[in-house]
Amino acid sequence: GKRSNQFSHSQRSRTARGMLLTGQLWAARIERLWKEPDGTYWYKGRWYVIPEDTAIGRQAHNMCRELFRTNHWDDNELASIFRHCNVMSPEDFRNAGKKGDDVFLCEYEYDMQFQTFKRIVEIDQDIQVSCDEISDTSDYLDNQDETEDEANTCKGRYKSKFYNEKQSKSSNATRAANVRKGHIAGRGTVGAKEIPESARKQPQTDFERAKFALRLTAAPGLLPCREREIREISAFVTDVLAASDCCMGHCLYISGVPGTGKTATVLEVMRRLRSRAEAGDLCPFRFVEINGLRLTSPEHIYTVLHEALTGHHLGWKKAVQLLDERFSRLKSPLEHIDGRPCILLIDELDLLVTRNQSVLYNLFDWPTRPYSRLFVIGIANTIDLPERLLPRITSRMGLQRISFSPYSYKQLQEIICVRLQCINAFEDKAIEFASRKVAAVSGDARRTLELCRRSVELAEIRCIQHLANASSSCDNGASNGLQICPKLVGMIDVEDAIKEMFQAPHIKMMQRCSRLAKIFLVAMVQEQNKSGMTETTFEKVAVAFYFLCTSNNEVCCDWDVLLSICCGLGASRLILCEPGSRHRLQKLQLSFPCDDVSFALKKDEELTWFDKYL
Numbered sequence: 001g002k003r004s005n006q007f008s009h010s011q012r013s014r015t016a017r018g019m020l021l022t023g024q025l026w027a028a029r030i031e032r033l034w035k036e037p038d039g040t041y042w043y044k045g046r047w048y049v050i051p052e053d054t055a056i057g058r059q060a061h062n063m064c065r066e067l068f069r070t071n072h073w074d075d076n077e078l079a080s081i082f083r084h085c086n087v088m089s090p091e092d093f094r095n096a097g098k099k100g101d102d103v104f105l106c107e108y109e110y111d112m113q114f115q116t117f118k119r120i121v122e123i124d125q126d127i128q129v130s131c132d133e134i135s136d137t138s139d140y141l142d143n144q145d146e147t148e149d150e151a152n153t154c155k156g157r158y159k160s161k162f163y164n165e166k167q168s169k170s171s172n173a174t175r176a177a178n179v180r181k182g183h184i185a186g187r188g189t190v191g192a193k194e195i196p197e198s199a200r201k202q203p204q205t206d207f208e209r210a211k212f213a214l215r216l217t218a219a220p221g222l223l224p225c226r227e228r229e230i231r232e233i234s235a236f237v238t239d240v241l242a243a244s245d246c247c248m249g250h251c252l253y254i255s256g257v258p259g260t261g262k263t264a265t266v267l268e269v270m271r272r273l274r275s276r277a278e279a280g281d282l283c284p285f286r287f288v289e290i291n292g293l294r295l296t297s298p299e300h301i302y303t304v305l306h307e308a309l310t311g312h313h314l315g316w317k318k319a320v321q322l323l324d325e326r327f328s329r330l331k332s333p334l335e336h337i338d339g340r341p342c343i344l345l346i347d348e349l350d351l352l353v354t355r356n357q358s359v360l361y362n363l364f365d366w367p368t369r370p371y372s373r374l375f376v377i378g379i380a381n382t383i384d385l386p387e388r389l390l391p392r393i394t395s396r397m398g399l400q401r402i403s404f405s406p407y408s409y410k411q412l413q414e415i416i417c418v419r420l421q422c423i424n425a426f427e428d429k430a431i432e433f434a435s436r437k438v439a440a441v442s443g444d445a446r447r448t449l450e451l452c453r454r455s456v457e458l459a460e461i462r463c464i465q466h467l468a469n470a471s472s473s474c475d476n477g478a479s480n481g482l483q484i485c486p487k488l489v490g491m492i493d494v495e496d497a498i499k500e501m502f503q504a505p506h507i508k509m510m511q512r513c514s515r516l517a518k519i520f521l522v523a524m525v526q527e528q529n530k531s532g533m534t535e536t537t538f539e540k541v542a543v544a545f546y547f548l549c550t551s552n553n554e555v556c557c558d559w560d561v562l563l564s565i566c567c568g569l570g571a572s573r574l575i576l577c578e579p580g581s582r583h584r585l586q587k588l589q590l591s592f593p594c595d596d597v598s599f600a601l602k603k604d605e606e607l608t609w610f611d612k613y614l
């Protein structure tokens with residue numbers, strides 16, 4: 001009611017909704033409220049944009065009350081707030097009924113830098129997974145210093161600049177605002193309630209800090225041991241962006257076994273190039289990341305790519321038609337088409353292989369067209385995937401390739417040490433022992449992080465048990481015989497974690513399988529390494545099985561016996577398989593990583609020749 005000097009009575013009569021949709025107001029979500037020492041109240045707001053503020057402008061599929069969430073936050077005075085509004089998900093918007101005039105719909109997040117769209121549901125799922133991993137650490141409590149407020153507000157456009165990205169569902173009721181370090185929370189009209197400092201801040205042990213740093217989802221500030229690969233990928237992207245229209249058909253293929261940092265390296269490069277683009281040192285570009293594991297079918301990639309570029313969800317047949325028109329345009333861009341170069345990252349590229357390979361053909365054919373400004377980076381586990389595709393696809397993929405070799409034990413040791421900087425939780429020999437153990441099997445950095453994190457948990461349990469025994473002994477008056485418990489993760493903790501990880505029940509089951517069942521599992525590993533795909537068929541595994549038997553003078557069995565062995569492994573859940581009635585076309589997949597099969601059978605006493613294949 002104190003904004004009369006900014007908005008006249010005639011403007012108010014047009015309703016805040018009309019002013020927001022005509023660009024005279026901004027919509028923001030309040031993330032935090034606090035009171036400054038000078039007595040003024042401030043809030044941190046996350047911004048929304050209307051379709052007209054996007055690069056492609058308002059499209060025919062945009063609803064009249066649709067907003068896009070960004071992930072830009074900035075601080076503003078509480079006096080800049082005009083009034084409350086509701087921003088809802090599509091489902092809530094449909095069921096809103098008569099909830100007033102200031103009700104809006106938001107389904108997508110809009111990236112202002114790369115000018116791409118992504119469904120908020122997918123982002124919230126990723127955030128939930130990350131939160132589940134860190135919910136058991138007190139470091140999470142410390143990092144979340146302020147409780148989020150979920151009120152959405154309209155703010156005068158005169159007040160601020162407009163920047164970048166993200167959103168969340170709104171709430172009709174405003175939650176109590178928290179305080180910022182040492183500041184008293186505002187009460188008054190916002191109804192804030194102060195939370196005691198002791199309830200939010202808990203002392204952290206080195207074990208808790210180490211567990212947080214060793215999470216798979218943790219983003220370290222430095223990506224060690226991949227400096228050469230970072231330089232090569234950066235050179236590829238900067239070259240294609242500099243050439244732009246003159247650069248056609250440039251694609252990059254990245255291969256390497258799982259856990260060698262392929263995806264993390266590319267994302268690190270894109271993060272650095274994004275900073276350069278924001279600083280004006282590099283021409284602006286769009287970046288779209290698609291993981292093949294998240295697609296319901298190979299053709300679904302058309303829907304995801306079109307949705308990322310336009311914010312419009314279509315069936316794959318209509319999407320591929322529009323994408324083909326988009327990338328086949330002449331020098332003058334089509335209406336509402338952003339002309340900036342687009343970098344498309346496709347992870348798990350081998351999962352897009354179909355019978356006629358049309359999906360891969362389209363994805364690698366579009367960059368070859370004049371003025372398409374599309375450049376593809378493909379990531380897969382097998383180094384020879386291009387050679388196993390049709391010649392017309394191989395020729396379009398080009399010759400630019402980067403191979404990621406498995407980490408050595410010294411590199412794994414360096415990765416752990418970088419994660420544990422300024423955290424005194426491990427003995428040096430314990431880190432080296434864990435690194436050597438994983439490097440001998442696979443060189444997978446993720447396995448090393450999991451092993452070290454489990455070692456920290458075991459060491460923490462050991463210390464807690466020791467303290468409990470010490471307190472009970474002191475109560476009984478017998479404290480002379482107590483030993484001092486080491487407060488660092490030692491060799492014994494790593495050894496216990498290795499026993500849990502590599503001597504799990506499924507490992508013991510594989511070691512106790514029959515002779516032919518062991519050969520069948522090795523044949524599955526061979527076929528997976530050969531094709532680069534986790535899913536195969538019984539017929540292909542049978543061919544690999546008979547090859548292993550004849551090459552190593554093993555007695556072969558007939559087809560029916562082999563099929564019964566396959567069904568037995570499926571019944572024990574060592575492999576996943578379809579019903580045996582499909583016979584040759586029965587689809588098979590290992591229930592566990594190939595590394596587990598290698599660890600279980602590589603040193604088998606009866607079948608010593610496994611060493612050559614594992």
